[in-house]
Amino acid sequence: MNDWLxxxxxxxxxxxxxxxxxxxxxxxxxxxxxxxxILLRRAAAVYQYGLWxxxxxxxxLPPSLSIITGVGYWLGIFTTADVSKIFTTGPLRLAASAAPxxxxxxxxxxxxxxxxxVMIWQAKLFLAWLTGLVCxxxxxxxxxxxxxxxxxxxxxxxHSETLALWRECCAKMGVTRQVRLVxxxxxxxxxxxxxxxxxxxxxxxxxxxxEILEPILLHELAHIRRxxxxxxxxxxxxxxxxxxxxLVWWANALIRRLREHACDDLVLTRxxxxxxxxxxxxxxxxxxxxxxxxxxxxxxxxxxxxEKDLDRRVDRIxxxxxxxxxxxxxxxxxxxxxxxxxxxxxxxAFSPD
Numbered sequence: 331m332n333d334w335l336x337x338x339x340x341x342x343x344x345x346x347x348x349x350x351x352x353x354x355x356x357x358x359x360x361x362x363x364x365x366x367x368i369l370l371r372r373a374a375a376v377y378q379y380g381l382w383x384x385x386x387x388x389x390x391l392p393p394s395l396s397i398i399t400g401v402g403y404w405l406g407i408f409t410t411a412d413v414s415k416i417f418t419t420g421p422l423r424l425a426a427s428a429a430p431x432x433x434x435x436x437x438x439x440x441x442x443x444x445x446x447x448v449m450i451w452q453a454k455l456f457l458a459w460l461t462g463l464v465c466x467x468x469x470x471x472x473x474x475x476x477x478x479x480x481x482x483x484x485x486x487x488x489h490s491e492t493l494a495l496w497r498e499c500c501a502k503m504g505v506t507r508q509v510r511l512v513x514x515x516x517x518x519x520x521x522x523x524x525x526x527x528x529x530x531x532x533x534x535x536x537x538x539x540x541e542i543l544e545p546i547l548l549h550e551l552a553h554i555r556r557x558x559x560x561x562x563x564x565x566x567x568x569x570x571x572x573x574x575x576x577l578v579w580w581a582n583a584l585i586r587r588l589r590e591h592a593c594d595d596l597v598l599t600r601x602x603x604x605x606x607x608x609x610x611x612x613x614x615x616x617x618x619x620x621x622x623x624x625x626x627x628x629x630x631x632x633x634x635x636x637e638k639d640l641d642r643r644v645d646r647i648x649x650x651x652x653x654x655x656x657x658x659x660x661x662x663x664x665x666x667x668x669x670x671x672x673x674x675x676x677x678x679a680f681s682p683d
Contacts, residue, residue: 335447342453351393353575359388360577375591382585383561389568389578459574466570477523484514484531492537495544502600503551513537519619520546522553525560533618542611548600549611552593562586586634594647609647616640 363385367378487493496511510529513536521531530550537543553559565582572578594608601608 332447335449335453338453338456339447339450342450342456345456345459346452348393352389355393356385356388356575357577359385360581375588375595379585379588379592382581382588385581386564386568386585389572390564462573463570466573470566470570480514480516483516484512487511487513487532487537489537491540492543496547499544499547499551503548503555503596505551505555509551509554519615520550522550522559525557525563528554528559530554539614541607542614545597545601545604545608545611546615548597549593552596553589556589556593556596558589558593561589587639590634590643591646594643598647605647605650609644612640612644612647 363381367381370377370381487496493511500506500509508527510527511532512529513532513534515534517531517533519533520536523529523531530547532546536546565585569578569582597608598605
């Protein structure tokens with residue numbers, strides 16, 4: 331029993347040292363990114379999205395100041411606790427029911443009881459964290475199993491006009507890899523599934539709504555082009571690992587909102603003068619899914635957040651004065667001209683003049 335307690339205690343101390351180092355470093359990065367985001371609040375959404383991804387990158391890196399490969403270790407700051415000292419001087423408890431151990435000391439007899447190691451508070455916190463992680467993973471597995479069960483009703487889209495529009499939208503968005511287009515009965519919003527073999531899933535009957543179908547297809551293809559499903563899965567994993575940290579939850583919600591804004595901007599570059607049509611499509615999809623449960627983790631859809639987020643997105647889409655595409659510097663433009671790159675994938679058009 332003592333061997334198991336010793337192992338749990340050692341792991342708990344190492345985990346606690348990691349949490350403390352990561353907490354203050356991640357908080358510092360969070361504050362820095364938040365300040366930069368405020369300064370760049372007028373920049374294109376894709377810039378702010380990339381800025382907040384730096385916070386997630388930090389969460390994936392080890393707290394280098396507290397490990398042997400870090401500079402802080404050799405400078406003598408933020409060093410890892412001496413675990414062996416904890417277990418040689420840590421709290422011990424007398425086992426009252428144990429048989430006494432008798433040792434002769436001269437003419438006297440000294441009665442000692444065998445000692446038993448107890449679980450230290452770092453180990454208890456570690457077990458609490460592990461319990462939360464297991465619960466999060468179980469919920470994720472349940473959601474994925476529920477989605478797989480729903481996929482039994484998925485069927486390939488075979489309508490010729492829809493497939494022609496689909497190929498046209500793929501060409502507009504510059505998506506060249508194979509993407510399946512299916513429709514399903516048990517969903518309320520278009521979604522993209524699959525990191526490496528993406529599938530666009532439409533709610534049943536949406537292919538007949540010709541007036542809103544093109545912006546919807548372009549929006550979901552924008553997610554596929556940007557590989558947002560892969561990034562979103564990274565967010566889910568980090569949120570599960572750092573489930574106790576409210577900054578991670580707040581940053582993930584903000585990143586998902588900025589991701590939709592970046593996709594909106596990318597769609598508008600493919601729909602010149604189509605902001606009203608795109609806003610109408612967004613509102614039609616919102617009618618289907620607002621107020622409906624949508625707890626499928628790891629999915630990318632067209633609607634995230636509540637009504638306030640939707641109102642904000644519609645205002646952004648209809649704002650003609652807003653900067654949609656990132657500003658190109660003079661040197662970036664010269665580089666593109668020299669390399670003969672295609673301007674259309676940036677949503678720009680240059681005249682010979």
